[in-house]
Amino acid sequence: MRKQNTNYFCILLISIFFVITDVKAENHYRIVTHPDVNEVSITKNYLRAIFSMRLRTWPNGLVIKVFVLPDDNPLHHRFSKEQLSLFPYQLRQSWDRLVFSGTGQAPITVASDEEMYNRIKNTPGAIGYLDTSYIDDEIHVLQIK
């Protein structure tokens, strides 16, 4: 009897553990755009091309404005690894190559989540990533296929 109880307890613990990590991984942040960007979802390759600064316009012709948090920001690390499968140092290297050979531009670095929220809300064509607690009706959430 006692043994069975322990088993149930273990199962319960494991399921809680999974549920919690699942919620954490899913709800921490979102890829967001200015509402004018009327895309519902884009592919991972398309997202990577945007953040590698190789794409210049959205399909509707609007100029893409890319916003990122500083290189040493934890959310920036999570975003680049999980969404782009790139390490932050790889992103910085490819942006530096574009900028200092003159063949492209770098994303705009914002100092904080608040600034990210304001820039995304007020810049047509803007794309970035935001902690879910900052997301409201004035920000458009983009799905990644």
Place this chain on the structure above:
Amino acid sequence: MCYRLNSRQLFSIIALLKALTILSAFMLSMHTSSVFAQEKTNGTGLGNENPESSTWFTAKNLLDNLQIQGFASQAFIATSDNDVFGNTDEGGSFGFTELGLNALLRPLPRLQLSGQMLSRRAGKDNNGTPRLDFAFFDYTIYSHETNQFGIRFGRLKNPFGFYNDTRDVPFTRPSILLPQSIYFDRTRNVGLSADSIQFYGETSNAKWGDFTVQFGITRPIVDDRDTEISLLGPNLTGNLSPDVSLIGRGLYETPNKRFRFAVSGVWFNANYKPGVNDPISVSPGSIQFSPIYISAQYNTERWSLTSEYALRKFRYSNFEDSRLDSQDFFGESFYFQGEYRFSHKWEALIRYDMLFTDRSDRDGSEFAAATKIPAHTRFAKDLTVGLRWNITPRIMARLEYHRINGTAWLAPLDNPDAFDTTKNWNLFAAQLSFRF
């Protein structure tokens, strides 16, 4: 000498002005077409007001699309023997300073204007005078999803290897001194940038990765004394003039950039016009330099392993002088480098770099027997260890130590007498760099 430099600079300025005139005409025509395009989209009721074209001429809009950045860097270099960027073998020198200012303007999604000024103080050939590093326009002719094709026109960085395009920006280099076997600082101006027309194509595939191809027709820059001495020796006093040259690079990266591979090639041509004071009589000859570079890199979160190989063909012809015309040989360069990131703040570097001026005479013995010049001037093997500290994303400090056997990449202006150079030597360097 002075007059010659001035007349050449004048030529460059005139060429630049011409380019700017063409550019403004071009931009004006682009503007009219973009307004037209906008009217069309509005007509079909597709979209939101497009601020890019409707306020094209307003200052705020232009400023939104302008990026300005720069860097400043100061190094201290000490050597046991031989001079690198100043008098470094008597206690060291602060003779290596790099400053850069860069402006990128994208007035239209398909058009970018880019310019960079550079000041480099490094030894006798680089006295810190600011120079135009690049200035060009880049127009994307075709763009569909992740595929692009375009053209660049103006003074451009020469695309070869992994590092040449950004070699003067300390933050983009793996070390204070780039592997000298491939990125010579002694003939740097030849390699650095050139007046060119370049075509480029990029394509990206979710499964296979990214391909980038660049191909340029160039007019190389060969008018500095260090380059002339490196290519012709110190005694010939005439001028080198550029001839039509070609450059190209193909780059492949896996989707997550774990693997990066590049093949680059240069076909460089220059002509020599003999000087009146030349001690030996030579005819107007030509120099052909055609290196091929193969580059590979593997990246993980902590490691970056990089290797590059170059086979460099030199050919001197029509000088009517047996010593010059017999210069028809292959040089060889190779390095293997490991970078290890302890954290995003601390990185370590280890590298072994080899240069052979003539691969059929790797130890320089045949050269020494024929010329009586020391054999060690024909090779260099450099073992480097280094440490990088990213104090903030904007400030970086570096330390590095080189154990070097051979002097093949030493700058001749700083070390005019080959008999005064030492075969086995050490180099220590420290650097502080800032970017904004």
